[in-house]
Amino acid sequence: MNDGKICVSVCASNTDELIERIKRAAELADVIEIRFDKLDFAELEKTLEALKKIKKKIAQPLLAAMHKTVQTCAADGLSIPATGEVWEKIILADVAEMIDLYQGGTLAVVLESWNAADDWLPHFKPFMENVKKSLFICSFHDFNGLPDDLEKNYQWMKKTPAGVLKFAVQADDVTDALAVWKLLQKAKAENKKIIPIAMGESGKWTRILSLAHGAFMTYAALDAGSETAPGQVSARDLTEVYRAKELNAETKVYGIVGGNTGYSMSPYIHNAAFKFHHLNSVFVPLQVQNLDAFMRRMVKPETREMELNFRGFAVTIPHKQEIIKHLDAIDETARKIGAVNTVKIENGKLFGFNTDAQGFVEPLRNAYGDLKAAEVAVFGAGGAARACVYALKTAGAKVTIFARDAAKAENLANEFEARGAKFKAPNESYGEFDIIVNATPLGTKGEPENETPAVAAQIERVKLVYDLIYNPFETRLMKEAKSVFVPTLGGLSMLIAQAMAQQKIWTELDAPMKEMSAAALRRLS
Ligand code: NAP
Numbered sequence: 001m002n003d004g005k006i007c008v009s010v011c012a013s014n015t016d017e018l019i020e021r022i023k024r025a026a027e028l029a030d031v032i033e034i035r036f037d038k039l040d041f042a043e044l045e046k047t048l049e050a051l052k053k054i055k056k057k058i059a060q061p062l063l064a065a066m067h068k069t070v071q072t073c074a075a076d077g078l079s080i081p082a083t084g085e086v087w088e089k090i091i092l093a094d095v096a097e098m099i100d101l102y103q104g105g106t107l108a109v110v111l112e113s114w115n116a117a118d119d120w121l122p123h124f125k126p127f128m129e130n131v132k133k134s135l136f137i138c139s140f141h142d143f144n145g146l147p148d149d150l151e152k153n154y155q156w157m158k159k160t161p162a163g164v165l166k167f168a169v170q171a172d173d174v175t176d177a178l179a180v181w182k183l184l185q186k187a188k189a190e191n192k193k194i195i196p197i198a199m200g201e202s203g204k205w206t207r208i209l210s211l212a213h214g215a216f217m218t219y220a221a222l223d224a225g226s227e228t229a230p231g232q233v234s235a236r237d238l239t240e241v242y243r244a245k246e247l248n249a250e251t252k253v254y255g256i257v258g259g260n261t262g263y264s265m266s267p268y269i270h271n272a273a274f275k276f277h278h279l280n281s282v283f284v285p286l287q288v289q290n291l292d293a294f295m296r297r298m299v300k301p302e303t304r305e306m307e308l309n310f311r312g313f314a315v316t317i318p319h320k321q322e323i324i325k326h327l328d329a330i331d332e333t334a335r336k337i338g339a340v341n342t343v344k345i346e347n348g349k350l351f352g353f354n355t356d357a358q359g360f361v362e363p364l365r366n367a368y369g370d371l372k373a374a375e376v377a378v379f380g381a382g383g384a385a386r387a388c389v390y391a392l393k394t395a396g397a398k399v400t401i402f403a404r405d406a407a408k409a410e411n412l413a414n415e416f417e418a419r420g421a422k423f424k425a426p427n428e429s430y431g432e433f434d435i436i437v438n439a440t441p442l443g444t445k446g447e448p449e450n451e452t453p454a455v456a457a458q459i460e461r462v463k464l465v466y467d468l469i470y471n472p473f474e475t476r477l478m479k480e481a482k483s484v485f486v487p488t489l490g491g492l493s494m495l496i497a498q499a500m501a502q503q504k505i506w507t508e509l510d511a512p513m514k515e516m517s518a519a520a521l522r523r524l525s
Helices: 015-025 041-055 070-075 080-092 106-113 121-131 150-158 174-189 201-209 235-241 266-276 291-299 322-326 332-337 356-368 383-394 406-415 476-483 492-507 513-524
Strands: 005-010 031-035 062-065 098-102 135-142 164-170 193-199 217-221 252-258 281-287 310-315 342-346 349-353 375-379 398-403 419-422 435-438 464-467
Touching: 005 015, 005 235, 015 031, 015 041, 041 080, 135 150, 150 164, 150 174, 164 174, 174 193, 174 201, 174 291, 193 201, 193 217, 201 217, 201 281, 217 235, 235 266, 252 266, 266 281, 266 492, 266 513, 281 310, 291 322, 310 492, 322 349, 332 349, 332 356, 332 383, 342 492, 356 383, 356 464, 356 492, 375 383, 383 398, 383 406, 383 435, 398 406, 406 419, 435 476, 464 476, 492 513
Parallel strands: 005 031, 005 217, 031 062, 062 098, 098 135, 135 164, 164 193, 252 281, 252 310, 375 398, 375 435, 398 419, 435 464
Antiparallel strands: 310 342, 342 349
16 A cells, blocks of 8 residues: 545535535545535535535545636636635635645635735735645646646745645646656655646556655546546546555556557456456556657666556557567567567566467357368458458468458458458358458447448358457447347457456466456446
């Protein structure tokens, strides 16, 4: 266990809703933040009375926050002194053990309302007298990106009477988060309490790992969908999936390196395996746009700017090929496929593997049997198709690749001694094949969900339809197959099988299939 706290942030426009959310937050939080800026200020007196009552029923301290800038105050028709008065009412009501004053806005607003001049500290004193029972957090937010003057703000904020400094900046790439991480290291060296947050999917790792590295607190959403800032993890995921409070600086860190990690199932599947084996390991999303910068600034021992104890990565679109040049060695399968989906880091050296082929073929063998001489049609000629074709050819199957661009199908086919062709017309049958594999995104949740690369009449004579898509659980193609009594296999089995092979590479332990599948199913449902 580390010493950090999980703060669940709640907001509502009216008192009843706010109180209901506080009650739910109390099931998971160490601290509950109330975002007063989202409240209808006409409700303020009623809310403060309700907070006095609820405080008697919950153990957690309340944190009052009002992230209003001078500009948004003006937009809301609120004068600066009026905002100061709102703060004064909150503080005098004595409902919050912690107060967050926003450096860029509220603090300025408060100072203004107390007629602060250049020498503002003495003017601030009377206000702080009232706050003295509370822990004062001085916060800095930039929702637009990474400001140049973070360090300058840190120095300025350090001079305030704040007990804790909070920095929240927007990260558009994983390395943008380094700036707040460096402040964490600086604050630790100076014995100053700090909350470093990089907002957005690319900064999510800071929300998960900061407690392990000495942050005072991390913020979580009450539940998925009620985030009060971009990239917030739900409190349940933070405690039960990522085990953020159990992590420490020795925790082995793994992650999914991809261009868009927001929908990835990998954190759920891999953390379930680490939890099952009671390992001091965690798996986090690492949304990477610039792979070179990530490898140089965060991974390679000779150039990295911080040490997170990375031990391995799952690699996904669009980095599976580009990552190869950063590795010290890759195994034979990854070399033949020409793509790496797994990296293991040992003694600072990076080794690449590909578990997609194994993950693809194992469930297929279980469902179909021996693949020797089986006639297989693979739809799609992208990265996944590549691993499938390699695995099928290795198993002795006869493979034909179909794509919307015949040249792409033929190029891939030539690499693996297969055949390549353009998709058949809707009135032409795929009846000469034993197995159909869909390795296109046609049928994936979202826009292409109702699309299919083939309809029932085209596949009624095949023996098995294998769709690599796992969300939705049953795709349109699988429904087409079922309607003509053709057995189907969904992509979840491949997802789990390739992840199990990754776990074996990283931990050398047998991966717990039941727990990993259950974690994926829970997430999908
Ligand atoms: P990819 O490299 O982008 O390749 C996608 C392939 O699908 C390309 O051949 C592409 O053709 C084709 N395609 C895209 N849109 C199409 C459309 N509207 N009509 C016809 N063909 C289309 O992606 P990938 O990594 O191979 O992944 C493909 C699918 O497999 C994804 O849905 C992914 O979720 C799934 N997958 C599942 C697992 C698992 O564990 N279950 C693992 C990996 C992948 P063009 O080149 O002409 O664009």
